[in-house]
Amino acid sequence: MAFSLEEYFARIGYDGTPQTDVETLAALQAHHIASIAFENLDVLLDREIHLDDGALFEKLVTARRGGYCFEQNGLLERVLRELRFNVRSLAARVLIAQPNQVPPRTHRLLCVTVHGEEWLVDVGFGSQTLTQPMRFVAGAEVVTHAGIYRLEADHDDFILTLFQGGEWQPLYRFDTEDQYAADFLMANHFIAHWPDSHFRHHILLSRHLPEGGKVTLNNFHFTHYGSDGVTIREEDLTPERLAEVLEKEFLLGLTHPQHGISSVNLHKLNRFA
Secondary structure (H helix, E strand, C coil): CCCCHHHHHHHHCCCCCCCCCHHHHHHHHHHHHHHCCEECHHHHCCCCCCCCHHHHHHHHHHCCCCECHHHHHHHHHHHHHHCCCEEEEEEEEECCCCCCCCCCEEEEEEEEEECCEEEEECCCCHHHCCCCCEECCCCCEEEECCEEEEEEEECCEEEEEEEECCEEEEEEEECCCCCCHHHHHHHHHHHHHCCCCHHHCCCEEEEECCCCCEEEEECCEEEEECCCCCEEEEEECCHHHHHHHHHHCCCCCCCCCCCCCCHHHHHHHHHHC
């Protein structure tokens, strides 16, 4: 599938004039996370996750599906390169579940250099993902509707933390070593196929809303959070309601011949109800 900036801009509802500046970077990030949902449905349906540029564009843009970090940040990296941004991918160890051992590098994020200054950009960490670029320096903080994000240094590593509910929560740990396509192919295969992978045992969706707040789906439990983080609405979905919520709340396309979610596919997800 041929890559098209115009089609990507239409997909995320961006109608500005892009420049290689932080304002454009922030606008693209905000529009992306409000339009392309984080989701792991293909893992649960035993579909292979392909990370080449054409596959990412066809699934996330043409088919109007979502994806997880390797897909989301892979697509955005290609977009930023097309716009002549200096961008590279990094890999992080996810700490949000407080693992007892050092976890593998299973999260993809981006480092973008603008006029000599580095920025951390991420559109693929689900409901806790950054909603705006963050200066890539130790001690940097970003105040968002979701809470306060802070980048801490630990020897040669950085740790992204989130202040929420009265405490700082580590999200992920990473260094500045460049990552390559082969690194993400391996990590993606592990996350999608390892029997104990969290992504193989739960329906996980989230979308950040343009006005602040977010919507999430954990198995069949739907939650709409306001811009202040307070729950506006909760609903335990019936299997019959799932398709409607996927389309209306998470803006997913369900009819694409390859990437669509048919009634047969939806029936396979009923085991999580």
